[in-house]
Every structure is written in C-alpha cells, then in structure tokens.
Amino acid sequence: MSNPQFEVVLKGVLAGFDEAKAKADFAALFSLDAEKVDRLFSAKRTVLKSGIAEDVASKYVARLAGIGVEAVAEAIAVEPAAPELSLVPIESGKNEIEPSAVEQQAAQEPAQAYASSENFIRPQVKAESASSSYQSSSADASSQETVRYPFAFTGKGFEYFKIWIVNILLSIVTLGIYSAWAKVRNKQYFYGNTHIADSTFEYTAEPIKILKGRIIAFLLYVAIGASGHISPIFSIVVSLLFLAFLPWIIVASLRFNARHSSYRNISFRFNGTIGGALAAFIGWPILGVLSLGLLLPFAWKKQAAYVTNNHSYGAEPFSFDVHVKEYYKMLLILIGATVVFFIALAVLGGAAAASLFTLGKFNPAALMAFIPMMIAYFAFYVGLGAYVVVSLANIHWNNTQLQHHKFEANWSVFSYFKLLVVNTLGILFTLGLFVPFAKVRTAAYKAEHTALLVQGDLDGFIANKLEESNSLAEGVHDLFDIDISL
Known part of the structure; x- marks a missing residue:
C-alpha cells in the first residue's frame, strides 16, 4: 500500500483508573459481556482495528483513553489477511459483524459499529443519531x-442529608477547619x-487549597470588621483595598473551580483576566447605579459574557452572545410588577388600617385582614x-454554545416558584433540616430543564478534545492556586 497503515492494539487499563469501571465502559462501548472482556484484556495480544490511517488510529487510542483503557497505534507493513475485531462502518447499515481471530477468541461476540476507516464515529449508543459522524469544527454543522x-x-x-449533617458536625467540632473538606464532599x-x-462530572480539588483560601477570606473579614472600631477613615481604606482585590478573588476562584472540574477526563479551564473582571463586576455595576438602573442590563450581560466566554472545555472555548434587549425586557417586567404590587398593597393596607377603628373604637377582628397581605408579600x-x-x-443557557453544539433551557417561572415555596416552607418548619433536601430538589429541577443539543457526534467531539487536551501541556499553576470563595 502506498500510505502507511496502522493497527490499534489493546494494552490494558491506564494507571490511575479504576479497572472494573474501565472494563465496564469498554464492555458497554462494544456490547460485550464481562467474561469476554476479561478474555480480551488477558490475551497476549488483542488487535481492535487494523489497516487504518495513522490519524484514525490516534483517534481510536484517544477515545479509549477517555474511558481509562490503554491502547497503542502500531505501524504494519501489509494489510492483514484476516480481519480483526470488526468495527463495521455505521453508514454501511449492517448489524452483523464479520468473524475474526479475536472474535473467535471472544466466542465470536458481536461488537457495535464504531468507526469507518476514514471517519471517527461513536458507537451506536443512541439509535436516533446512529448515522452521524464526527466532523471537524470547520465542517458545515448545519448538515x-x-x-x-x-x-x-x-x-x-436522605442520601445527601447524611453527608450534609456529618459535614456540619465535623465543621463545628473543628472550628470550621473541616469546612474545606465538607465543600469537596x-x-x-x-x-x-x-x-x-450516560457520563457524570468530576470534582478533583484538594481540600487543603480550599482551606488556604478560606483562611485568607477570614482574615479579610476580620480586617474589615476591626477597621470600623479603629477609625472611620481606616475602615474606608480597608474597604477600598478589598474592592481592589475583588477582581483577583473572582478570577482566582473561577480558575480554581474550572481547573478542578471535568467531564470524561477533560478538565474545564478559565482564562479570564483581572482587568476583564474589574470591568464586568465593578465598572459596569457602578455605571448601572449611577445611571439609576438604566445601564444595569448591560452590566448583567457583561458579567455573563465574561464568565462564559472565558471558560473552555479542554481547549474549546464556550461562547455567549445575546442582544441586551433580553435583559431590558426582564428589567421592565421587574419594575412593572413591583410598582403594581406596591400600589395594590398600599390600597389594601390603607383599607385594613382604616378598619381597625370603627366609630373611634379599636376593632381586633380587623387584624385578620393583614394575614392575606402578609401571605401576598411573601408570595x-x-x-x-x-x-x-x-x-x-434561560437567557444564559439558550445563548451559550460549545463549538457548534448548543444548550437548551426551558425553566418555568411557575414550576420554579412552587419549588422555592416548598423549599422555603420546608426549611422554616424543620428549623433548617430540610436544607439538604432543598438542594437536591433544586439540582434535580435544573438538570431536568436543561439539555445539550449536539450537532453530529458527541463521542467523536469528546475524543478529539481529549486528544487535543493530552497534547497541550497544562499551564503552570498560579502561586495562589486556591479557592477563596465561600
């Protein structure tokens, strides 16, 4: 053959990965049972794919590395006469798998269609997307x-309640020191x-680094509190110093949390600058206040854009773009609803107050009229x-993209209102013991009303990002690699 050909050879489980989980993911990937997976991993030499180009072989290796399986691409002199573990191209539409030497070893177990010899294609995990294939970012995603x-x-x-209550008790016993470990848990x-x-996220931060950040935050809090007892001028100076350090605190915390958050072994990153944080979180809010609220929508947009556009999944940046009119619509509705409510409250309150005295005598029964007003105020x-x-x-997620993949949010005011009411009343009536249940209910609601819309192939996209991530050296960590947020 004129072009060099390669084969993908199975080596085992990568160091640092759980062997049982890696094998289970491998079994799911190829639709093999546990016994046959064990045979493949224990064999002296297992060829997963042969007679392919080097770049395609590299993508196989990267995809397998994503689930913790080690494989290598080895050059071959000639195309083997007998096919290996057959990975039939999806576009062929065939469901049966040709027999091979490895399949005979694995009791002729069929494997799911995985990739063609020219395009890296994910397994047919979802039937509705089985005909899609991985395309580069320069491809026409609309097709x-x-x-x-x-x-x-x-x-x-209840499962989280047990974690939460232990965290609270240990944090009290250790005078707050354990709170860093509690946050990680x-x-x-x-x-x-x-x-x-079918994959989960991971958080890999070290509690000791969070503890360092909390010590700094505590010292700042003590300094600000103590400065007020020394002199008003000193208090103003300390407050201004805190305001000056606020952009750094924001950047350091966002960078820390992104670095230690990952999905399918690819970490997120945050590349925002202190100058950008200064403009988004101090400059624009000040302009919003000075403009009597007229520029607040710009401040909200700038903050969302700063946080989102400076995050990336591996080396692939997120993008956020929305017209500021969406924020103005929200502001106008807030103002309108507030004005109408307080006018109605003033009218009803005046009538209730007048009914307290009938013919110059106090009427205790009229106090009952204030109960609906209190309920209305809470609601x-x-x-x-x-x-x-x-x-x-909704504004944020519906206008955020990762390459040509989009997010979708369909949060509802009415359903979220019911969630908040139940959570608030539950926390009040249980004296705070309902807090972990409220957090779980909120997390479930957010997940249920949010989705990722993938153009083409998700597994191929992630394999490509993993390959890029592995080829890029991680930048030198900041001197203050800490999480100073509470």
Missing part, C-alpha cells in the same frame, strides 16, 4: 443531525450525580426571585 442530550440528576435527599456528590450522555418576593433566576438561566 448534521441534532441530538438532544438532557441533563439528569440522580441524587437523593458536597461538590463531589452533586458532580457525581449529574449525568449527561410576591418569592415569585420575583423565581422570575429573576428563571429569566437569567
């Missing part, structure tokens, strides 16, 4: 099939129970909060 992958959260309230629980495309603020959260979430 590819869109596959919807909804997020899912599988955590349970909490995040690992919520990350590990958040699924998309208004909860409803206002629900509207803000839902609007910001």
Whole structure:
C-alpha cells in the first residue's frame, strides 16, 4: 500500500483508573459481556482495528483513553489477511459483524459499529443519531443531525442529608477547619450525580487549597470588621483595598473551580483576566447605579459574557452572545410588577388600617385582614426571585454554545416558584433540616430543564478534545492556586 497503515492494539487499563469501571465502559462501548472482556484484556495480544490511517488510529487510542483503557497505534507493513475485531462502518447499515481471530477468541461476540476507516464515529449508543459522524469544527454543522442530550440528576435527599449533617458536625467540632473538606464532599456528590450522555462530572480539588483560601477570606473579614472600631477613615481604606482585590478573588476562584472540574477526563479551564473582571463586576455595576438602573442590563450581560466566554472545555472555548434587549425586557417586567404590587398593597393596607377603628373604637377582628397581605408579600418576593433566576438561566443557557453544539433551557417561572415555596416552607418548619433536601430538589429541577443539543457526534467531539487536551501541556499553576470563595 502506498500510505502507511496502522493497527490499534489493546494494552490494558491506564494507571490511575479504576479497572472494573474501565472494563465496564469498554464492555458497554462494544456490547460485550464481562467474561469476554476479561478474555480480551488477558490475551497476549488483542488487535481492535487494523489497516487504518495513522490519524484514525490516534483517534481510536484517544477515545479509549477517555474511558481509562490503554491502547497503542502500531505501524504494519501489509494489510492483514484476516480481519480483526470488526468495527463495521455505521453508514454501511449492517448489524452483523464479520468473524475474526479475536472474535473467535471472544466466542465470536458481536461488537457495535464504531468507526469507518476514514471517519471517527461513536458507537451506536443512541439509535436516533446512529448515522452521524464526527466532523471537524470547520465542517458545515448545519448538515448534521441534532441530538438532544438532557441533563439528569440522580441524587437523593436522605442520601445527601447524611453527608450534609456529618459535614456540619465535623465543621463545628473543628472550628470550621473541616469546612474545606465538607465543600469537596458536597461538590463531589452533586458532580457525581449529574449525568449527561450516560457520563457524570468530576470534582478533583484538594481540600487543603480550599482551606488556604478560606483562611485568607477570614482574615479579610476580620480586617474589615476591626477597621470600623479603629477609625472611620481606616475602615474606608480597608474597604477600598478589598474592592481592589475583588477582581483577583473572582478570577482566582473561577480558575480554581474550572481547573478542578471535568467531564470524561477533560478538565474545564478559565482564562479570564483581572482587568476583564474589574470591568464586568465593578465598572459596569457602578455605571448601572449611577445611571439609576438604566445601564444595569448591560452590566448583567457583561458579567455573563465574561464568565462564559472565558471558560473552555479542554481547549474549546464556550461562547455567549445575546442582544441586551433580553435583559431590558426582564428589567421592565421587574419594575412593572413591583410598582403594581406596591400600589395594590398600599390600597389594601390603607383599607385594613382604616378598619381597625370603627366609630373611634379599636376593632381586633380587623387584624385578620393583614394575614392575606402578609401571605401576598411573601408570595410576591418569592415569585420575583423565581422570575429573576428563571429569566437569567434561560437567557444564559439558550445563548451559550460549545463549538457548534448548543444548550437548551426551558425553566418555568411557575414550576420554579412552587419549588422555592416548598423549599422555603420546608426549611422554616424543620428549623433548617430540610436544607439538604432543598438542594437536591433544586439540582434535580435544573438538570431536568436543561439539555445539550449536539450537532453530529458527541463521542467523536469528546475524543478529539481529549486528544487535543493530552497534547497541550497544562499551564503552570498560579502561586495562589486556591479557592477563596465561600
């Protein structure tokens, strides 16, 4: 053959990966049972694919590395006469697999169609996208099939309650020192129970680094509190110094959390600058206040754009773009609802107050008229909060992309309002013991109403990102590689 050919050879499980999980993922990938997977891994030499180009072989290796399986691409002199573990091209439409030497060793177990000799294609995990194939970012994404992958959260309230209560007790006993470990346990629980495309997220931060950040935050809090007892001028100076350090705190925290968050062994990254944080979180909010709220929508947009556009999945950046009118619509509705509510409240309150005295005598029964007003006041603020959260979430996710893949959010004000009411009343009536259940219910709601819309092939895209991520050296960690957020 004129072009060099390669074969993909199975080597085993990569160091640092759980062997049982890696083999289970491999079995799911090729639709093999556990016994036959063990035979393949214990064989002296197992060829998974042969007679392919070097770049295609590299993609196989990268894809397998993503599930913790080690494989290598080896050059071959001639195309082998007998086919290996057959990975029939999806576009052929064939369901049967040709026999091979390895398949005979594995009791002729069929494997799912995985890739063609020219295009790296994911396994047929979802029938609706079986005809899609991986395309580079320069390809015309509009010609590819869109596959919807909804997020899912599988955590349970009582299950998390046990983690939460232990974290609280240990944090009290250790005077807050254990709170850093508690934060890692909490995040690992919520990350590990958040699924998309049958995979979960991971949080890999070291508690000691979070503890360092919390010590700094505590010292800043003490300095600001103590400065007020020394002199008003000194208090102003300390507050200004804190304001000056705020952009650095924001950047350091976002970078830390992104670096230690991953999906399918690919870490997220944050590349924002302190200058950008200064403009988004201090400059624009100040302009919003000075303009009596007229520029607040610009501040909200700048903050969302700064956080999203500076995040990346491996080396692939997220992008956020929306017209500022979406934020102005939200602001106008907030103002309108507030004005109408307080006018109605003033009218009803005036009537209730007048009814307290009848013919100059105090009427205790009229106090009952204030109970509906109190309920309305509570419902208004909860409803206002629900509207803000839902609007910001829908604006953010519906205008965020990762390459040509989009996100979708269909949060509802009414359903989120009910969630907040139940959570708030549950926390009040249980004196705070309902907090872990409220967090689980909120996480489940967010996942249920959010999805990823993939153009083409998700597994191929991730394999490509993993290959890029492995080829890029991780940057030198900051001197202050800490999480200073609470």
